[in-house]
Amino acid sequence: MRQDHLVTSKQLSRADVEAVLDRAAEIDADPGAVADRHAGSLLGLLFFEPSTRTKMSFEAAIKRLGGDTVDMGAVDASSVTKGESLADTVRVAAGYADALVLRHPRQGAATMAGEFVNVPLINAGDGAGHHPSQTLLDLYTIQENAGLDDLTIGIMGDLKYGRTVHSLSYALTNFEADQHFISPESLQLPREVVYDLHLEGATVREHEGYEAILPSLDVLYVTRIQRERFPDENEYQQVAGEYRIDADALEAAEDDLTVMHPLPRVDEIAPDVDDTDHAAYFEQAHNGVPVRMALLDMLLGDGDE
Amino acid sequence: MGMSENGDDASHQLRVSKIHNGTVIDHVRAGQALNVLAILGIDGGDGESVSVGMNVPSDRLARKDIVKVEGRELSQDEVDVLSLIAPDATINIVREYDVVEKHRVERPDAVSGVLSCPNSGCITTADEPVTSRFEVLKDGVRCGYCGTIVREGIADQIDT
Ligand SMILES: [Zn+2]
Numbered sequence: 392m393r394q395d396h397l398v399t400s401k402q403l404s405r406a407d408v409e410a411v412l413d414r415a416a417e418i419d420a421d422p423g424a425v426a427d428r429h430a431g432s433l434l435g436l437l438f439f440e441p442s443t444r445t446k447m448s449f450e451a452a453i454k455r456l457g458g459d460t461v462d463m464g465a466v467d468a469s470s471v472t473k474g475e476s477l478a479d480t481v482r483v484a485a486g487y488a489d490a491l492v493l494r495h496p497r498q499g500a501a502t503m504a505g506e507f508v509n510v511p512l513i514n515a516g517d518g519a520g521h522h523p524s525q526t527l528l529d530l531y532t533i534q535e536n537a538g539l540d541d542l543t544i545g546i547m548g549d550l551k552y553g554r555t556v557h558s559l560s561y562a563l564t565n566f567e568a569d570q571h572f573i574s575p576e577s578l579q580l581p582r583e584v585v586y587d588l589h590l591e592g593a594t595v596r597e598h599e600g601y602e603a604i605l606p607s608l609d610v611l612y613v614t615r616i617q618r619e620r621f622p623d624e625n626e627y628q629q630v631a632g633e634y635r636i637d638a639d640a641l642e643a644a645e646d647d648l649t650v651m652h653p654l655p656r657v658d659e660i661a662p663d664v665d666d667t668d669h670a671a672y673f674e675q676a677h678n679g680v681p682v683r684m685a686l687l688d689m690l691l692g693d694g695d696e
Numbered sequence: 697m698g699m700s701e702n703g704d705d706a707s708h709q710l711r712v713s714k715i716h717n718g719t720v721i722d723h724v725r726a727g728q729a730l731n732v733l734a735i736l737g738i739d740g741g742d743g744e745s746v747s748v749g750m751n752v753p754s755d756r757l758a759r760k761d762i763v764k765v766e767g768r769e770l771s772q773d774e775v776d777v778l779s780l781i782a783p784d785a786t787i788n789i790v791r792e793y794d795v796v797e798k799h800r801v802e803r804p805d806a807v808s809g810v811l812s813c814p815n816s817g818c819i820t821t822a823d824e825p826v827t828s829r830f831e832v833l834k835d836g837v838r839c840g841y842c843g844t845i846v847r848e849g850i851a852d853q854i855d856t
Pocket of ligand 1: 819
């Protein structure tokens with residue numbers, strides 16, 4: 392496999408992360424300086440699952456670098472199973488574009504796709520697997536607000552199916568980060584993920600409620616608990632209710648606690664948190680553009696200058 | 697040199713015949729003998745002469761299975777997969793009633809194309825031109841695509 396695919400956050404060393412975040416900070420400070428840097432470059436968008444946000448963010452990033460996109464368009468689920476193989480689709484797309492962004496419902500899809508193409512490929516989500524560009528923008532946001540070392544972070548919500556959570560927790564093992572995982576028992580981290588975190592020397596601390604740990608956190612990363620994870624509405628309402636935060640609940644936190652969320656949120660963060668100094672989730676969403684610009688700039692290289 | 701017995705410390709307790717030319721797989725974890733046959737694709741249909749001893753007392757394992765196959769020497773691929781379900785096994789190659797080679801199985805770092813992933817959401821279980829790949833861990837195997845770890849029931853994942 393090419394070394395310049397970005398498939399999982401596990402492949403990122405501390406130096407890799409720092410290189411992307413440094414470049415993102417440079418770009419964020421002066422976006423005009425790179426406005427034509429990749430004029431003529433085409434980014435291929437292969438989204439086998441809808442994701443307006445991630446897709447828009449990549450589109451904005453390549454266009455702000457002077458490039459453009461070629462988009463496979465919307466795919467409905469049935470044609471994914473009946474249509475041509477993913478291996479064929481990515482090989483064809485690699486002939487049209489200078490780099491590819493892939494989102495696919497199956498785990499390992501990006502790993503496999505990367506074996507078939509000779510342009511850089513970015514995994515933008517493979518089922519319950521990985522979403523490393525989200526991780527990089529999360530890390531950038533944490534760095535800007537709290538710093539990545541000497542960090543105490545609580546990650547809360549659906550930790551079982553939440554790929555952003557898995558990717559983030561792997562990447563944080565590169566830093567001096569104390570990670571706390573807060574979820575109902577049925578939505579704890581998959582054992583595979585715990586295995587990997589242990590392998591990286593991380594301590595996995597799991598909690599069923601946030602109250603006890605909240606006062607010691609620098610960052611609280613909230614994710615959505617989805618209705619479909621529960622057999623009935625009542626149980627969902629009851630469980631999900633225990634993982635909602637509002638301005639009142641945050642009274643117990645340090646003044647400089649940073650609250651993050653990959654968005655979209657439903658009601659797990661009350662709107663009254665938006666007006667507090669804790670809220671960093673809109674800034675986090677904005678950071679997707681400079682971070683993806685940095686990533687694309689590094690993957691596309693200097694070929695256009 | 698010629699070790700005279702068929703490579704078996706308990707053969708006197710075992711009413712299985714010595715073989716002429718072939719392989720004796722000894723020190724198979726008790727209960728895995730039939731899986732060993734499955735891996736080797738041996739169902740008796742090709743007329744091989746096969747003897748199986750199950751739950752035989754052993755020095756090294758409390759109980760072990762033993763498999764003797766006439767007229768068949770194992771390939772490296774077969775030994776690799778064997779090592780996943782019978783990590784303590786010894787392979788004895790027999791020619792003219794003598795053990796001419798005797799070695800422990802060694803667990804490879806990875807196996808390709810011999811196991812299928814139990815995760816139905818894994819890309820390798822879709823209709824894609826991809827060969828399964830598993831990293832061999834100390835206590836299981838892990839899909840090289842989706843990361844799923846299989847610890848128990850590895851034999852059930854063997855591609856047939
Ligand atoms: Zn798999």
